[in-house]
Amino acid sequence: MIAMDGTPRAVILLSGGLDSATALRMAHNQGYELYALSFRYGQRHSHELTCAAQLAAQLPDVTHRILDLDLTVFGGSALTADIPVPKDGVGDGIPVTYVPARNTVFLSLSLSWAEALGAHDIFVGVNAVDYSGYPDCRPQYIEAFETLANLATRDGVEGRRFRIHAPLIHLTKGQIIAQGLALGVDYGLTTSCYDPDEQGRGCGLCDACRLRLAGFAEAGAADPARYVPNASPGA
Amino acid sequence: MIAMDGTPRAVILLSGGLDSATALRMAHNQGYELYALSFRYGQRHSHELTCAAQLAAQLPDVTHRILDLDLTVFGGSALTADIPVPKDGVGDGIPVTYVPARNTVFLSLSLSWAEALGAHDIFVGVNAVDYSGYPDCRPQYIEAFETLANLATRDGVEGRRFRIHAPLIHLTKGQIIAQGLALGVDYGLTTSCYDPDEQGRGCGLCDACRLRLAGFAEAGAADPARYVPNASPGA
Numbered sequence: 001m002i003a004m005d006g007t008p009r010a011v012i013l014l015s016g017g018l019d020s021a022t023a024l025r026m027a028h029n030q031g032y033e034l035y036a037l038s039f040r041y042g043q044r045h046s047h048e049l050t051c052a053a054q055l056a057a058q059l060p061d062v063t064h065r066i067l068d069l070d071l072t073v074f075g076g077s078a079l080t081a082d083i084p085v086p087k088d089g090v091g092d093g094i095p096v097t098y099v100p101a102r103n104t105v106f107l108s109l110s111l112s113w114a115e116a117l118g119a120h121d122i123f124v125g126v127n128a129v130d131y132s133g134y135p136d137c138r139p140q141y142i143e144a145f146e147t148l149a150n151l152a153t154r155d156g157v158e159g160r161r162f163r164i165h166a167p168l169i170h171l172t173k174g175q176i177i178a179q180g181l182a183l184g185v186d187y188g189l190t191t192s193c194y195d196p197d198e199q200g201r202g203c204g205l206c207d208a209c210r211l212r213l214a215g216f217a218e219a220g221a222a223d224p225a226r227y228v229p230n231a232s233p234g235a
Numbered sequence: 236m237i238a239m240d241g242t243p244r245a246v247i248l249l250s251g252g253l254d255s256a257t258a259l260r261m262a263h264n265q266g267y268e269l270y271a272l273s274f275r276y277g278q279r280h281s282h283e284l285t286c287a288a289q290l291a292a293q294l295p296d297v298t299h300r301i302l303d304l305d306l307t308v309f310g311g312s313a314l315t316a317d318i319p320v321p322k323d324g325v326g327d328g329i330p331v332t333y334v335p336a337r338n339t340v341f342l343s344l345s346l347s348w349a350e351a352l353g354a355h356d357i358f359v360g361v362n363a364v365d366y367s368g369y370p371d372c373r374p375q376y377i378e379a380f381e382t383l384a385n386l387a388t389r390d391g392v393e394g395r396r397f398r399i400h401a402p403l404i405h406l407t408k409g410q411i412i413a414q415g416l417a418l419g420v421d422y423g424l425t426t427s428c429y430d431p432d433e434q435g436r437g438c439g440l441c442d443a444c445r446l447r448l449a450g451f452a453e454a455g456a457a458d459p460a461r462y463v464p465n466a467s468p469g470a
Contacts (some may be wrong), residue, residue, distance in 0.1 A: 073300060
C-alpha cells in the first residue's frame with residue numbers, strides 16, 4: 001500500500017543496536033514511511049529499548065512500537081535465561097547468546113504488522129560478516145524467509161510480494177559504521193553490549209562489544225558508546 | 236533431545252479447536268512427550284484457551300503453556316480488530332477472518348520453544364481441504380516453514396533437523412472427526428466458532444461453524460458442541 005501522500009511504507013526491526021540503527025537510516029533515506037518494531041522479550045537489559053525509542057524519535061515519519069513477548073518462558077539462551085554471557089573472545093561455533101529462532105519470531109511479527117499496514121518491504125539489520133555466527137543472520141536464511149513470507153500471506157499469494165531487505169548483510173562492521181556516519185547515524189544512541197551495567201555502559205568484553213570496538217577501529221572512528229572503566233579489550 | 240526416560244519430545248500448537256485437538260491425540264499416540272502451546276493473542280474470545288487447557292489436561296505427559304502476544308496492536312483481521320465476522324457462508328477467496336501471518340508467528344514461537352527443549356518435531360493441525368482458504372494452511376507453506384526452520388536454528392544447521400508434522404493437512408473435516416473419535420477425542424471440549432457467545436456457544440453461521448457442522452454430518456456423528464438456539468444453518 002502506498003500512503004495517501006504516495007509514500008511507500010516499510011517495517012523495520014529496530015533493536016537499538018548499531019546495525020539496526022544504520023539500517024533504519026538507510027531505509028529512511030530510501031523514502032519509506034517507516035514502522036519500527038522492537039521487542040520486550042525478556043532480554044537482560046531494557047537499555048536497548050530506550051536506545052531504539054530515541055533512534056526512532058530522531059527521524060520524521062517513523063512510528064515505533066514495542067511488543068511484549070516473553071521468550072524467557074522458553075529459555076535456552078544466555079540472553080534470556082540464567083546462563084553467563086561469555087567474555088573471553090569471539091569463538092567459532094554458535095555461542096550461548098544465540099536465542100532459539102529469535103529472528104524468525106521477530107521477522108514473523110514484522111510480516112504480520114507489514115501485511116496489516118499494507119507494507120511490502122521489511123528491513124532487518126542482520127550482518128553475516130562481523131557477527132556472532134547466528135544461523136538466522138545468513139543470506140540463505142533471509143532468502144528462505146522471503147520465500148515463506150510470500151507463501152504465508154494473503155498479499156503474497158495474491159501477487160503483492162513481500163521483500164526482505166538486509167542492506168548490511170555483506171558489509172564488514174567497519175563498512176557499516178562508515179556508511180552510518182556518512183548518513184548521520186548518532187552511534188551514541190546505540191547499544192551493543194550483551195551485558196551492560198545499570199547505566200547502560202558496555203562491558204567491553206562480550207562478543208558484541210568486541211565486534212563493535214573492532215568495527216570502529218576499522219572505520220577509523222571513535223566509538224561514542226560508554227564502557228565500564230578498565231573493561232575494554234583494546235579492540 | 237530424548238528425555239531422560241527415552242521419550243522423544245514434540246511441540247504442538249493447540250488452539251482449542253477441533254483440528255488441533257485431533258492432532259494432539261495423534262501425536263500423543265505416537266509416543267511423544269508433548270509441549271502444547273497456545274496464544275492469548277487478542278482473539279475475540281478466551282473460550283478457546285479454556286478448551287485448550289482442558290484438552291491438554293486430559294492426557295498424561297502434556298505440558299501446556301499459554302503465551303501472551305498482543306496481535307491486536309497490528310490489527311488487520313476480523314478476529315483481532317473491530318471488523319464483523321462474516322456469517323453468510325464459506326466463500327472462495329481469503330476471508331476477513333484471516334489474521335496476517337498468524338501461523339508463521341505461531342510456528343516460529345513453537346520452533347523457539349522446541350529448540351530450547353531439545354525437541355525436533357513440531358505438530359500443527361492445519362488442514363487444506365475443508366478450511367477457510369488461509370494461505371498458511373497449505374502443504375507448500377508447511378514445507379517452506381520446515382526449510383526455514385532448518386536454516387534458522389543452531390540445531391538445524393548442526394544436522395539435528397526439525398520436522399513440521401501436519402497430519403490433518405490432506406484430510407476432509409469428516410475424516411478428521413472420524414479419526415479423532417476413534418482415538419477418543421472429546422470434541423465437547425473443543426470450540427470452532429469465530430464469534431461464540433458469552434457461554435462459549437457457537438453461532439452456527441460463521442465459516443468455522445459451517446465447516447465443523449458439515450464435518451460431523453460427513454462423519455455421521457453428532458456434534459457435542461453447544462450452539463446458540465435457532466442459529467444452525469442445518470449444516
